[in-house]
Amino acid sequence: GAGVSQSPSNKVTEKGKDVELRCDPISGHTALYWYRQSLGQGLEFLIYFQGNSAPDKSGLPSDRFSAERTGGSVSTLTIQRTQQEDSAVYLCASSLVPNYGYTFGSGTRLTVV
Amino acid sequence: GESVGLHLPTLSVQEGDNSIINCAYSNSASDYFIWYKQESGKGPQFIIDIRSNMDKRQGQRVTVLLNKTVKHLSLQIAATQPGDSAVYFCAENMGNTGNQFYFGTGTSLTVIP
Numbered sequence: 001g002a003g004v005s006q007s008p009s010n011k012v013t014e015k016g017k018d019v020e021l022r023c024d025p026i027s028g029h030t031a032l033y034w035y036r037q038s039l040g041q042g043l044e045f046l047i048y049f050q051g052n053s054a055p056d057k058s059g060l061p062s063d064r065f066s067a068e069r070t071g072g073s074v075s076t077l078t079i080q081r082t083q084q085e086d087s088a089v090y091l092c093a094s095s096l097v098p099n100y101g102y103t104f105g106s107g108t109r110l111t112v113v
Numbered sequence: 114g115e116s117v118g119l120h121l122p123t124l125s126v127q128e129g130d131n132s133i134i135n136c137a138y139s140n141s142a143s144d145y146f147i148w149y150k151q152e153s154g155k156g157p158q159f160i161i162d163i164r165s166n167m168d169k170r171q172g173q174r175v176t177v178l179l180n181k182t183v184k185h186l187s188l189q190i191a192a193t194q195p196g197d198s199a200v201y202f203c204a205e206n207m208g209n210t211g212n213q214f215y216f217g218t219g220t221s222l223t224v225i226p
Contacts, residue, residue: 033213040121042202042216056212091156099206101147104156
């Protein structure tokens, strides 16, 4: 597609459940990033994929968070045993050149109740 | 101005006036900076970027100024329009040594018609 696509756009889940968030980057973009944005806060880096290299997972807040990128394209961010503090907007971005201007998706708003 | 961890600053301007949004970045090793605009319910949108070998860069109605001595970045918007109302983030990157951008908490700009 023309832009970065994320699904679902909104997700409400019960505390303790697992959730999967999906990101379709721009075709041909080798770099893919996940960020988290809490209410009134800036963006918090979570994880970075670049081609076939091992991902940079340094931003994942706990071992309940994991992500994968299949075939160098679609990425899935999984949060296990969700907690209320996981409530945030999860943003995915991709870029043609690493660390150059990203294109962001519209995000998935996750609410844990 | 803005800095990571502070409450979201706000700026209100009259339509047609010029706006100046400030940002204090944190790392003297950062060599690439981007301003993003985020409208409600959308992901951040790239506005303009600047590398550390420059002091000023102009786009359409926007100018970014970089002062490395005091680690300060500003975004100037000329003839501000209602469509410019959004939250504006600065982001810094350490180029080849960094896999992520560090974002400030943002400044909320409201344009009064």
